[in-house]
Amino acid sequence: MKEPKRRKVSIDSKRARSVSKSYYLETDKGRRRVCAKFFEKTLCISNGPINTAFRGRNRSGCYDNGDRRGHKAPGNKTSENDIALVKKHIESFPVMESHYSRQSTKKLYLDSNLTISKMHDLYKNDFCTENMICSPVNEKTYRRIFCDNYNYSFFKPKKDLCALCYKYEKATTIETKKELETEYCLHLIRKGECNEAKRFDKQRCKEDPSFLTCTFDLQSVLHIPSSDVSLFYYSRKICVYNLTIYVGDGEEAHCFTWNELHGKRGSNEIGSILYKFLLSLPATVKEISLFCDTCGGQNRNQQVAAVLLHVLHVASNLVKIELKFLESGHTYMECDSMHSAIEVAKRHKTAFCMNDWAEIFKSARRKRTNKYQVHMLTYNDFYNLHELALATIKNRNKDKEGVKVSWLKIKCIKVEKSKPDTIYYRYDHTSDYKEINISAGRGRPRTRSANLSPAYEAMLPISAAKKQIL
Incomplete structure (x- = not known):
């Protein structure tokens, strides 16, 4: 210029x-x-x-x-007050942890009947009306706030997440894959052995009337009340538990159900249900094999082993029980089909009490004439298996060869009526069983009482906030 x-x-x-x-x-x-x-x-x-x-x-x-661009807020920017109100509405919905992979993910789950669009409708029609908000945010803004600020989902994982397979498949370098290759190959071998053992027992169950095989698993948590009414989306709910047992080829299937007022979902509850189920078997059954996942707090522990020994002590027909665990991450079983059928049956149906859930369980099976047998349990049906284990198992840490027993690595547990003081175990499905002499050690021998003490003396309490809302 x-x-x-x-x-x-x-x-x-x-x-x-x-x-x-x-x-x-x-x-x-x-x-x-x-x-x-x-x-x-x-x-x-x-x-x-x-x-x-x-x-x-x-x-x-x-x-x-x-x-000097970008220093002035745009005229259409969502205000901090509107964002705070949307967050308040989102946080008013109760959330729960993942049923299967809670150790490997921090994602929380909302009611499966909800969607972001349905939540925005509730925000616009109910929340804004109650709080006298004249200009609610649109669905696009609501969705952006939901996705950017919360690790929420509406769908529960359908199966266990195999961390080892995922880690091996997603390995970015050749060195990392080589380090995992040995462990990964052994993992696949164990997976094949587990599936082959289950297939062999199913075939034997068809040919031998004195032998029975079953799979059992705990379904993901259900709720009371369960309804599409918008008011219940904000309510804290009673948790309902359902342990399914799939017998043989599936002509007989059982649902043992209870809620959080009557019990938890630990080894006391699982072992007590197995105790009741095994004692109800017909007199023709002499041997039984049970397949389940590797959850240490529910299935793979000394309390369940103790109750299996107690069943042989009480039952007159059973002479041998085997408890077999599938490979972690690959625990799909026949009883999982029951969970899927129940999920389909409960769509668009309301459940305000345990009887409603029982009817949903019964209506879940459509293709076969035999419906699911539903057993509703109360706190009187659960036994204190920790006391039973202390009373019957004196030695639990070393086998007869003096080797330390790693309970979290056990793949098979076997008990026999002819040897009431022995628990057989092995770390795979093909090797020979090793023996644990449960009466070995110093001190007085443990007694095996036929009476089981109750786990709970009365119904369990719930939080004051949940009680007030219910």
Whole structure:
């Protein structure tokens, strides 16, 4: 920008140019002067940025005003107050942890009947009306706040997550894969052995009437009340537990159900249900094999082993019981089909009490004539298996060869009526059983009483907040 070399005489002095602007572009032969239009179209800009650059230049001719864009909030930006109200509404819904993979994920789960669109409708129609909010945010903004600030989901995992398989498949380097290859191959071998053992027992069950095989598993948590009414989405609910047992080829299937007022979901409850189920078997059954997952707090522990020994002591027909555990991460069983059928049956149905859930369980099986047999349990049906284990198992840590027993690695547990003081175990499904003499050690021998003490003397309490809402 320079002073004009000459000025055209004009009557209107306001139109006279005070400065003269020159435009240049760099070429391979040096700077070349161009006209203003050529300069603007080459850089795809208008005259505005050029005038701004001229106005903001310093004495040396360089622009030093900085970039002033983005310092002013846009007029359509969602206010902090509206964001806080949306968060308040989202946090008013009760959440629960994952049933299967709670150790490997921090994701929380909302009611499976909810969606973000349905939550926005509840926010717009109910929440905004109650709080006299005149201008609720739209669904796009509600969805953005939900996805950006919360690790929530509406669907529960369908099966266990195999961490080892996932880690091996997602390995990014050849070195990492080689380090995991040995462990991964052994993992697949154990998986095949477990499935082969289950297939062999199913075939034997068809051919031998004195042998029976079953699979059992605890279904993901259900709730009371369960309904599509919008009011119940905000309510704390009573947890309902359902242990399913799939017998043989599936002609007989059982649902043992209770709620959090009558029991928890630990080894006392699982072992007590197995005790009742095994004693109800017909007199023709002499041997039985049970398949389950590797949950240490529920299935693979000394309390369940103690109750299996107690069953042989009480039952007159059973002579051998085997408890077999599938490979972690690959624990799909026949009883999982019962969970899927129940999930389908409960869609768009309401459950306000345990009898409603019992009817849903019975209606879940449609293709076969034999419906699921539903057993509703109370706190009187659960026994204190910790006391039973202390009373019957004196030695639990070392086998007859003096080797330390790792209960979390056991794949098979076997008890026999002919050896009431022995628990057989092995770490796979193909090797020979090792023996644990449960009466070995110093001190008085443990007694095997036929009476089981109750786990609970009365119904279990719930929180004051849950009771008030219910």
